[in-house]
Amino acid sequence: MLRKGLIVLVIVVLFLPFLPLVIWSFAQGWFFPQLIPDQWTLQHWSQLVSPASRVIEGLLQSLAIALITTILSLLVGLPAGRAIGVMEFPGKEALKLFLLTPIIVSPLATLMGIQFVLIRLGLNGTLLGVILVHLMPTIPYMTLVLTSVFANYDIRYETQARSLGASPVQVLSQVTLPLIAPGIVVGALFAFLISWNEFLLTFFVGAGRVFTLPMVLFTLLQGGNNGLVAAVAITSVVPGLLFLLLASKALGNDTALGGLGNV
Amino acid sequence: MPLKLQPPRHQTSPNLAQPFPWQAYLLMLPAVGIVGLLFGGGLVLALLQSVGAIGLLGSQISLTAYQAALTNPEFLRSLTLSLYIAVVATGLSTVLSVGLALLLRTAGRWASFACQITLPIPHLVGIAGVLLLLSPSGFISRSLYALGLIQSDQDFPLLVNDAGNIGVLLHFLWKEIPFITLILLAVLRSINPAYEMQAQILGATPWQRFWNVTLPMMRTGILSSSLIVFGYIFASFEVPFLLGSTRPRTLPVLVYRAFTDSDIARRAEAIALGIILSILSLLIIVAYSWLVSRGRQNRQPIKGA
Numbered sequence: 001m002l003r004k005g006l007i008v009l010v011i012v013v014l015f016l017p018f019l020p021l022v023i024w025s026f027a028q029g030w031f032f033p034q035l036i037p038d039q040w041t042l043q044h045w046s047q048l049v050s051p052a053s054r055v056i057e058g059l060l061q062s063l064a065i066a067l068i069t070t071i072l073s074l075l076v077g078l079p080a081g082r083a084i085g086v087m088e089f090p091g092k093e094a095l096k097l098f099l100l101t102p103i104i105v106s107p108l109a110t111l112m113g114i115q116f117v118l119i120r121l122g123l124n125g126t127l128l129g130v131i132l133v134h135l136m137p138t139i140p141y142m143t144l145v146l147t148s149v150f151a152n153y154d155i156r157y158e159t160q161a162r163s164l165g166a167s168p169v170q171v172l173s174q175v176t177l178p179l180i181a182p183g184i185v186v187g188a189l190f191a192f193l194i195s196w197n198e199f200l201l202t203f204f205v206g207a208g209r210v211f212t213l214p215m216v217l218f219t220l221l222q223g224g225n226n227g228l229v230a231a232v233a234i235t236s237v238v239p240g241l242l243f244l245l246l247a248s249k250a251l252g253n254d255t256a257l258g259g260l261g262n263v
Numbered sequence: 264m265p266l267k268l269q270p271p272r273h274q275t276s277p278n279l280a281q282p283f284p285w286q287a288y289l290l291m292l293p294a295v296g297i298v299g300l301l302f303g304g305g306l307v308l309a310l311l312q313s314v315g316a317i318g319l320l321g322s323q324i325s326l327t328a329y330q331a332a333l334t335n336p337e338f339l340r341s342l343t344l345s346l347y348i349a350v351v352a353t354g355l356s357t358v359l360s361v362g363l364a365l366l367l368r369t370a371g372r373w374a375s376f377a378c379q380i381t382l383p384i385p386h387l388v389g390i391a392g393v394l395l396l397l398s399p400s401g402f403i404s405r406s407l408y409a410l411g412l413i414q415s416d417q418d419f420p421l422l423v424n425d426a427g428n429i430g431v432l433l434h435f436l437w438k439e440i441p442f443i444t445l446i447l448l449a450v451l452r453s454i455n456p457a458y459e460m461q462a463q464i465l466g467a468t469p470w471q472r473f474w475n476v477t478l479p480m481m482r483t484g485i486l487s488s489s490l491i492v493f494g495y496i497f498a499s500f501e502v503p504f505l506l507g508s509t510r511p512r513t514l515p516v517l518v519y520r521a522f523t524d525s526d527i528a529r530r531a532e533a534i535a536l537g538i539i540l541s542i543l544s545l546l547i548i549v550a551y552s553w554l555v556s557r558g559r560q561n562r563q564p565i566k567g568a
Contacts, residue, residue: 017392109537
């Protein structure tokens, strides 16, 4: 009973910050000390679709950047995860630790160095430049998750399929990929969420021209329009939440998550 | 058609050592290459800029930027504040996550899922929620007023942009506890329950069972997840920038302020401060790998996951 009560308490506290966000997004002039607004409105939500608020633009840019970043880090993380998970080679631990640095070490100094080059390459303030820097945290997460999945993967299934006459492509599509699918889903979820939520990297490299949803929200938070802040905040939760729901089955796969518990 | 086979779980790697390690290096190359080029390359360029080897203001090599950074009166206070926030937030979220993971271990799937709710939420959304919840005219303050516990918003304690950085700490707890708990739950589920049962049969109290059996098996998971969280919080910019105290400011905010200063000469100082920040984080990784390797020497390896 105490156990149940504690869990319910935790869940209530975790949901608490969403309460004022939801109320504010429909409130018209909600002044202290009113507990509930006098008047309700849909104006904050209709403001979202107006080009002046730049929300739709931010949403599309965020989505494009997050999807491309996820696919690229998957392409790079799969071979790396396989190497660390399946093979033994000198320097493995050191390389694993090296891949960890971008998610532990502050990116600020690195960003100032990268900016120096991107400006000269004409990539500062472009989608490509932003995608490049987003790869810094997403590749390590992807690799960590896939390493753990591959460490619990029996490579002899592949040998068996090969000896039964399967081509390398058939082995990949019918043996390897189905067996590591939960790891791919969890890795993609983390990569997508990191890129979707990223502020600082976009802020530095986007140079104000790449205006993702976090940039919209950051700018609004420095103003005073609580209603619009709330509506944009709720909007930015939706894609990640949808992805989490889709991936909830794969998140039950302990092997994939174990990769983050054993860095 | 996908195969329905599930690979057996192995305590040790079943796969034979590869005769050609070059194949492994080839597979690692894209990931290590991209990360090395971007992160390592960026760091080297920053280093060169900070000593004046390349950059806007001629190429006179000197350490004046580091001198300026280290003698900046705000530097020590900012470093202390950053360490305080990272240590307190990581410590509290780790301890609370261990408790929550143990609570959720026997709870249903819905409870675990509900406790993951903040995982996909962007930090900026959390910041907005915390501001509208905890500010003097926020929802909690309004609720207390409605209950007659406070007479005006002046009576409500300052919890955002406050000297104690309470808002920052609460935000990080809210966001990081579900993250650590998720990882620890995966670790807990992969632990062989026979060890704990054995301890119980041998007469261990629940506390002894937790302290001597369960906790040591969670050790690697706890260290890994708290390392990731510590590094993240120590380097976080937008949370202390929007929710934290205005003075002193955390190290990343100090770097940002120096970098965007109208005086362009302060850029080198900003980069030097950034390099110092990076070195401090690197030291954390070194300390961590030392802790882990010491743990490996001391005990029989028990595979977490």
